[in-house]
Amino acid sequence: MKDRLEELRTEGLQALGAASSLSSLKASEVQLLGKKGALTTLLKGVGALPPEERPLIGQLANQVKKAFAEKVASVSTALKEAQIAAELDSAGFDSTLPSAPLTLGGAHPVQVITRELEDLFLSMGFRVADGPEVELEANNFDALNIPADHPARESHDTIWVQEAAGETPGLCMRTHTSPVQIRTLREAGAPLRVIAPGRVFRQETQDATHDHTFHQMEGLVVDRGVGVPQMLHAMNAMIEGVFGKHLKTRIRPGYFPFVEPGFELDAQCPFCEAGCSVCKGSRWIELIGCGLVHPKVLKKSGVDPDIYSGFAFGVGLSRLAMLRYGIRDVRWMLGGSISFLSQFSE
Numbered sequence: 545m546k547d548r549l550e551e552l553r554t555e556g557l558q559a560l561g562a563a564s565s566l567s568s569l570k571a572s573e574v575q576l577l578g579k580k581g582a583l584t585t586l587l588k589g590v591g592a593l594p595p596e597e598r599p600l601i602g603q604l605a606n607q608v609k610k611a612f613a614e615k616v617a618s619v620s621t622a623l624k625e626a627q628i629a630a631e632l633d634s635a636g637f638d639s640t641l642p643s644a645p646l647t648l649g650g651a652h653p654v655q656v657i658t659r660e661l662e663d664l665f666l667s668m669g670f671r672v673a674d675g676p677e678v679e680l681e682a683n684n685f686d687a688l689n690i691p692a693d694h695p696a697r698e699s700h701d702t703i704w705v706q707e708a709a710g711e712t713p714g715l716c717m718r719t720h721t722s723p724v725q726i727r728t729l730r731e732a733g734a735p736l737r738v739i740a741p742g743r744v745f746r747q748e749t750q751d752a753t754h755d756h757t758f759h760q761m762e763g764l765v766v767d768r769g770v771g772v773p774q775m776l777h778a779m780n781a782m783i784e785g786v787f788g789k790h791l792k793t794r795i796r797p798g799y800f801p802f803v804e805p806g807f808e809l810d811a812q813c814p815f816c817e818a819g820c821s822v823c824k825g826s827r828w829i830e831l832i833g834c835g836l837v838h839p840k841v842l843k844k845s846g847v848d849p850d851i852y853s854g855f856a857f858g859v860g861l862s863r864l865a866m867l868r869y870g871i872r873d874v875r876w877m878l879g880g881s882i883s884f885l886s887q888f889s890e
């Protein structure tokens with residue numbers, strides 16, 4: 545009986561190990577362990593053994609049963625894995641290949657500059673203000689000392705909003721972010737430090753340097769005793785923030801109806817030592833329009849110009865981004881080209 549059990553163990557393990565599919569494995573398992581299986585049949589003879597031999601044979605039979613069960617489990621696992629591998633292989637799937645890279649979005653170059661400047665000015669005690677893109681003519685022009693007959697209006701190429709019956713008359717797409725300084729000054733009063741970044745609109749024919757929509761940032765400081773030195777300090781800090789280094793600046797007289805005196809501020813070209821295509825060989829680039837707030841503008845916003853003075857500035861955020869990243873065509877900024885924009889993703 546003992547020899548027969550040992551023999552069955554060897555034959556059984558061999559049969560189970562040779563199974564080439566899950567169904568043939570199942571068949572071998574039934575042949576060995578089923579109700580009419582070889583082991584079951586063999587054990588039926590235990591009753592005929594002398595009593596002293598029965599425990600030993602019973603123990604051995606359990607060992608054989610356990611060995612068969614373990615073999616069935618291991619062969620079954622191996623067959624299942626082989627089956628999955630074969631299926632993946634036939635589908636041309638290689639699980640060891642690296643996954644396709646995830647395409648992550650990034651900030652638009654104008655957004656990068658805007659955020660940096662917001663952080664910079666917030667650190668200097670400014671607040672960030674927002675205003676509507678469809679603006680009252682009165683805020684876009686009149687309150688900024690640009691009355692209806694003023695020649696400066698012509699240079700703005702305004703997009704007017706058609707008036708529906710009963711709606712507020714005199715609406716336009718804001719041509720600059722300057723009306724936000726009017727809104728904020730009226731609401732908050734003096735003293736005030738504010739920047740207002742945002743989109744502005746002009747009726748322009750598009751070319752490499754003109755677009756109908758672009759980004760600007762307006763700044764305004766109103767306080768007692770504010771003058772040109774404070775203005776220059778803020779402008780130099782802004783330029784250093786954008787270009788990451790101190791650049792020499794110079795101011796020239798400039799005309800903006802809402803400041804008096806007004807200036808054009810140029811910075812030394814950050815890209816060359818002796819002239820390049822960006823500065824057109826002049827070593828200077830025009831960056832900022834600025835000046836001391838016109839007393840009429842203060843008065844129109846309810847601030848007493850005998851007590852307070854201030855400075856205002858406007859800078860093209862689109863232009864700063866183009867300068868910093870060497871972008872040659874302003875139309876790319878809002879063109880929505882993924883291949884252009886993906887260069888700036890982080």
Ligand SMILES: [Zn+2]
Binds near residue numbers: 814817820
């Ligand atoms: Zn240059």
